[in-house]
Amino acid sequence: MSSAPDTGPSDPRWRLTPTKIAVAVILVVGIVAPLLVSTYDRVEPRLLGFPFFYWYQLLWVFLAAGLCGLSFWLLKRERDAYTRTRSETDPGYADRSARR
């Protein structure tokens, strides 16, 4: 296999950044909140005939999708920033990345 010639054994992206922590928090909320059964184990209030227990969980389908979308955007922003920084030291990098 070929090695990565322009990076050493460590990579700056391995480090924990504020963005990564924010994303981790957002995702953990998206995992834990739908599993807290005690917050939604009731019948009332109903919505269109659906007991609360059922419509609340279906509502979370959209909330979780939103949280994943937000995380995706945050990480993309960080990655784009990294690509810009790299481009300043390695002019060829941006051209190659721009093809994506």
Added chain:
Amino acid sequence: MNVNWVALVVVVVLFAAVTVMGFMAARWRRPANLESLHEWGLGGKSFGTVTTWFLLGGDLYTAYTFIAVPAAMWATGAVSGFFAVPYTIVLYPVIFFFLGRMWSVAHRHGYITTADIVQGRYGTRSLSLAVAVTGILATMPYIALQLVGIQAILEVLGVGGTSLLARDLPLLIAFAVLAAYTYSSGLRAPAMIAVVKDLLIYIVIAVAIIHLPGLFGGWSAIFDAAQTKMAAPSAANPKVPTGVFVPGPAQHWAYASLALGSAMALFMYPHSVTAALSSKDRSTGRRNAAILPAYSLLLGLLALLGYVAIKAGTKPVGLDGKVNPQLVIPQLFEDHFPSWFTGVAFGAIAVGALVPAAIMSIAAANLFTRNIYKAYLKPGSTDAQEAKVSKIVSLITKVGALLFVLLLDKQNALNFQLLGGVWILQTLPALVFGLFTRWFHRWALLAGWAAGMVYGTVTAYGGCTACTTRPFGNSLAIVPGLGDAGYIGLTALALNIVVLVVGTVVLKALKVSNGTDVTTQFDYFADVDDPGVQPVLSATEPVR
């Protein structure tokens, strides 16, 4: 025999159309040479967001969604069925954590299976063997679930008889056709078929959700009927209620642990990993995590069809005259749809079960060929020998699945998927933790895996509380120290991690060698077109 001919003809026509598509798929974005695992097994890693969406969807939402979950809802209500909704909700945040890294390291090193990734990270063959064997074993009950689904469709259509051959012949024919075109087209076939299948399913669901509740007095009346049934004394044991409408405090952990355990297990399965790795760049999987939940809504509405069937008074009686909950959705459709539309619905469900069954058996066969046959049995084997081994193993996997169908209780098919989850979850520390840190020790990972496997298998075998008489009858057991019932797979994983952490500390203190890591930090962030990154490097070579 009372055969629904119109529906049967529509099913056969749909199936034939899908078959033709499957053979044509080989020409889709045709590569120069289809004869490599990279092209055949990963579709040349050419799939963009839309194709990956359909492929993952086709992979994840199977007979489980259409047959098993509504059947469980019909039979015993929320805890045994509706947990699938939070399961598919938390699934996406869970996979968001590691999918990017997994794709990158696989891309850099040409890894195709989970065992490849573990082998690259720890350089320990016994550990990657454990991962490979677990993957193959856990896939079998999951395929079995698909077989139960197809059989349910055929049974309601009136096809099949009392003799063993007559009952299973249509199933075997369907399977043979599918295996043939999958073999010629590889992953391109299920990817292409998944698009058609999903469109059909969406039409069927839309009609079912709009049309059926109106027939039975709307959702309020449906939920009331379900609540009444769940509160009534159980037929098997009059001292307990039939099921659960809204879980009480004692059932909270059961509900949450089934959802969380299933979510963490799904992307450890060989077939899901195959689908995830076949995307063309690093972001595709994550972008999909944000748009795949559309399927979760569909799953939730399908699950509620189990309640619709309660209100409708559907009688899921099999050809043998016994009540079989797995027949409840096909029977509901047959009772209340015109014959031709029943055919469309059944065709969609049958194809929806066959496609994942094919991907699963291919993925399990790849795992065997790459990580057991070529790594251990015959390192210098030729491509032709490998192809032959793959064929045989995919057959063995299906026979294994058939054994699960015959030996275990089909009454609760959902349990098949949960049983596979008990096993596959034990590979999570080796695979996922390794993507983030190299701190854990390889022998501790192996010991943790062994502890989880033994505890999970023993508990699941004897842990029959519901109570069906066959072994592996239930996936819930009292969690030691907690007192409430919980998903056995998650309890076993907790034990696994305790052994892992303690073992790692001890082994590190003793300065035992922790194997060779051929990956670098850079590998976990690599994307297509990054400098120094080449496309798949050694897809034909096993990782040693």
